[in-house]
Amino acid sequence: RTNQEPLRILVLGQVKAGKSSLINALFGQIRAAVDLVPRTRGIEPFVWERDGIPRALVFDTAGYDDRHGGASPFRQVKDYVLQSDVVIVVCSACDASRAPDRRLLDDVRAFFAAEPDRVAPPVVVALTHIDQLRPLAEWSPPYDLANPASPKAELIRDAMRAVETDLGLAPGQVVVPVCLAPDRLYNVEEGLAPAILNVMPEAHRVKYLRCLRSFHDDDYWQRIWRQALNSGRVLLRAGAQWMGKGR
Numbered sequence: 001r002t003n004q005e006p007l008r009i010l011v012l013g014q015v016k017a018g019k020s021s022l023i024n025a026l027f028g029q030i031r032a033a034v035d036l037v038p039r040t041r042g043i044e045p046f047v048w049e050r051d052g053i054p055r056a057l058v059f060d061t062a063g064y065d066d067r068h069g070g071a072s073p074f075r076q077v078k079d080y081v082l083q084s085d086v087v088i089v090v091c092s093a094c095d096a097s098r099a100p101d102r103r104l105l106d107d108v109r110a111f112f113a114a115e116p117d118r119v120a121p122p123v124v125v126a127l128t129h130i131d132q133l134r135p136l137a138e139w140s141p142p143y144d145l146a147n148p149a150s151p152k153a154e155l156i157r158d159a160m161r162a163v164e165t166d167l168g169l170a171p172g173q174v175v176v177p178v179c180l181a182p183d184r185l186y187n188v189e190e191g192l193a194p195a196i197l198n199v200m201p202e203a204h205r206v207k208y209l210r211c212l213r214s215f216h217d218d219d220y221w222q223r224i225w226r227q228a229l230n231s232g233r234v235l236l237r238a239g240a241q242w243m244g245k246g247r
Contacts, residue, residue, distance in 0.1 A: 005211055007056040007203060009048070009196075010080050010121070012073070013090030014100055015063030018128035021180035022090055023060055025188045043080060059084070064100050073100060074107035081108060083210065085203040086196065087123045089167070093159045093177070094129045098166040105167055118213075121206050122199035123173055126192055127163055130156050131179045141186045145177070174198075 013019045027048045042062035049055050059080055064073035074081070081087065087108075091101055105123070112120040131139050133155040143153040145160070160175045169175070176195050179186040 005207060006047075007086065007207060008059065008084045008210075009056050009086045009088065010059045010061065010077070010084035011088045011090065012061055012077060012104065013063060014092070014095065014097075015065045017063060017090040017092045017095070018126075018180050019060060019063065019090045022088070022126055022128065022178070022188075022192075023058065025178075025180050025185055026192055027058055042076070064104070066097065066100055072103040072107045074104050074111070078111070081121070082118070084121050085207040085210065086199060087121050088196070089123060089125045091125060091127055091163055091167075091175075092129045093127050093156070094132050098163065102167055105169075109168075119206050119209050122202045123169075124192070124195050124199060125163060125167065125169065125173070125175045127160060127175050127177045128180055130159065130177045131181060131184050131186070133159060139184060141179075142190075 011019050011023060023046070027046065044060040046058040046060065047055065048058045061077055061080070064076065089101060089105070091098060108120065108123075112118055133152060135151055138150065138152045140150075140152075143150070143156060145153060145157045148154040148157050156177050160177055163169075163175050164173075174195050176187065176192045178188050178192055180188070
């Protein structure tokens with residue numbers, strides 16, 4: 001069953017962060033998945049097939065913001081986080097208000113810390129709108145962010161570091177800067193796709209455990225246990241009969 005179960009990728013982000021543009025740029029040819037997963041309010045499921053990545057379900061979510069008095073968006077997407085194997089958080093380089101993203105990730109971390117029998121899905125952060133950082137007139141990728149040689153490259157690197165700090169990312173959790181404008185598409189194939197591929201081993205572990213939990217929810221383990229008990233009784237009786245014959 002785990003081999004047949006598609007990978008589940010959840011895309012989260014604030015309003016106007018660029019989630020839809022990212023899905024179009026990264027996933028390319030996708031189709032509605034209503035035949036596989038029921039569509040619910042605020043969640044749009046798609047099917048994605050790509051070389052190097054098994055068939056996957058991509059869930060696009062409604063954007064969140066600060067309008068609800070600081071309430072965490074985790075409550076709105078909790079069920080989908082628990083059923084996801086990879087989470088992509090989309091942040092805009094032009095929006096310094098990352099409190100909703102931090103609340104979301106803090107609540108995700110707190111939930112899984114309190115549920116040791118669950119494994120949190122790996123998180124990849126996509127930093128969008130980097131072309132709109134100053135100087136606005138400069139756009140000459142690729143950029144060497146390890147050794148920035150221009151003001152634009154320095155600001156992109158600084159924005160990445162700010163997001164790492166603002167979101168409280170753990171070592172190993174990456175921020176990938178991208179431009180999603182159709183005429184300026186940058187670092188999607190070269191950076192974001194490899195970052196997702198890099199977390200695939202962890203994602204498959206999450207999927208495996210998710211499937212085991214699903215089996216449990218479907219009374220799978222109870223059936224297995226009953227079968228084992230029945231087999232054990234048969235073996236015990238057979239053993240007792242064999243021992244009786246040997247006396």
